[in-house]
Amino acid sequence: xxxxxxxxxxxxxxxxxxxxxxxxxxxxxxxxxxxxxxxxxxxxxxxxxxxxxxxxxxxxxxxxxxxxxxxxxxxxxxxxxxxxxxxxxxxxxxxxxxxxxxxxxxxxxxxxxxxxxxxxxxxxxxxxxxxxxxxxxxxxxxxxxxxxxxxxxxxxxxxxxxxxxxxxxxxxxxxxxxxxxxxxxxxxxxxxxxxxxxxxxxxxxxxxxxxxxxxxxxxxxxxxxxxxxxxxxxxxxxxxxxxxxxxxxxxxxxxxxxxxxxxxxxxxxxxxxxxxxxxxxxxxxxxxxx
Ligand SMILES: Nc1nc2c(ncn2[C@@H]2O[C@H](COP(=O)(O)OP(=O)(O)OP(=O)(O)O)[C@@H](O)[C@H]2O)c(=O)[nH]1
Ligand SMILES: [Mg+2]
Numbered sequence: 001x002x003x004x005x006x007x008x009x010x011x012x013x014x015x016x017x018x019x020x021x022x023x024x025x026x027x028x029x030x031x032x033x034x035x036x037x038x039x040x041x042x043x044x045x046x047x048x049x050x051x052x053x054x055x056x057x058x059x060x061x062x063x064x065x066x067x068x069x070x071x072x073x074x075x076x077x078x079x080x081x082x083x084x085x086x087x088x089x090x091x092x093x094x095x096x097x098x099x100x101x102x103x104x105x106x107x108x109x110x111x112x113x114x115x116x117x118x119x120x121x122x123x124x125x126x127x128x129x130x131x132x133x134x135x136x137x138x139x140x141x142x143x144x145x146x147x148x149x150x151x152x153x154x155x156x157x158x159x160x161x162x163x164x165x166x167x168x169x170x171x172x173x174x175x176x177x178x179x180x181x182x183x184x185x186x187x188x189x190x191x192x193x194x195x196x197x198x199x200x201x202x203x204x205x206x207x208x209x210x211x212x213x214x215x216x217x218x219x220x221x222x223x224x225x226x227x228x229x230x231x232x233x234x235x236x237x238x239x240x241x242x243x244x245x246x247x248x249x250x251x252x253x254x255x256x257x258x259x260x261x262x263x264x265x266x267x268x269x270x271x272x273x274x275x276x277x278x279x280x281x282x283x284x285x286x287x288x289x290x
Pocket of ligand 2: 017018029037058059060
């Protein structure tokens with residue numbers, strides 16, 4: 001069989017995680033309309049009769065403002081070495097700007113590069129054409145493909161292109177594997193996804209989730225988790241008036257857990273303040289951000 005590793009990189013919010021989930025037809029990576037949703041490199045494993053492809057979803061590359069941001073950029077950029085191909089995802093509905101130039105400056109690719117112009121459903125034809133021309137000039141050897149991940153448009157074509165770059169190789173993960181991450185990671189991410197979706201712009205980036213307890217019983221899943229914020233004002237926002245927001249987060253997160261485990265979910269959420277955790281190497285490590 002053919003096999004290999006493929007990194008998915010790009011600026012925040014361009015649809016990298018949506019593309020990964022579409023490629024492997026499973027929800028491995030959380031997706032929200034907020035920038036910097038993905039914080040870790042997450043592997044999603046695709047397999048069919050011809051090939052096993054290990055995709056690496058990565059945090060959006062951005063100008064960092066804290067240690068966590070620097071760690072996120074580093075892991076995204078590091079994912080491009082030692083892989084069979086790199087997919088650079090671009091939001092085709094946005095004009096080429098400073099953030100794109102920053103990424104182009106940081107990016108060094110020494111393997112086949114596939115550029116996905118995503119969100120084609122939101123773009124006008126001339127927008128698509130001019131961005132395509134620009135990227136073709138920047139990366140003359142790259143293959144460029146238009147896509148709408150949300151509508152699953154051109155997902156199969158992207159798979160075909162990727163396979164054309166793979167060679168015969170071993171099955172890196174056992175048959176049936178979906179990801180390299182364990183259940184605790186997915187629980188943390190599902191809760192974080194709900195926190196991000198329930199809150200407005202400035203707060204979410206400052207939040208981490210730590211799973212304190214996880215028990216899988218025959219008919220139930222029991223989870224206790226901490227939502228970590230970096231100042232008292234954020235704790236008040238997360239809790240909301242009379243606890244309304246944390247309650248809403250809890251209800252949605254419980255639903256997500258029930259969907260994932262097909263069992264009744266019992267979820268306790270607590271909010272803890274850890275001052276400036278985004279710049280504290282010890283706390284970053286504790287919350288899983290090396
Ligand atoms: N209209 C449209 N929206 C899309 C498409 N693909 C993704 N989105 C939306 O774009 C937003 C960001 O998607 P993500 O997959 O989280 O983006 P990302 O690149 O992984 O973002 P980060 O993890 O923050 O770097 C979500 O609201 C998605 O639903 C698409 O093809 N069309
Ligand atoms: Mg993402």
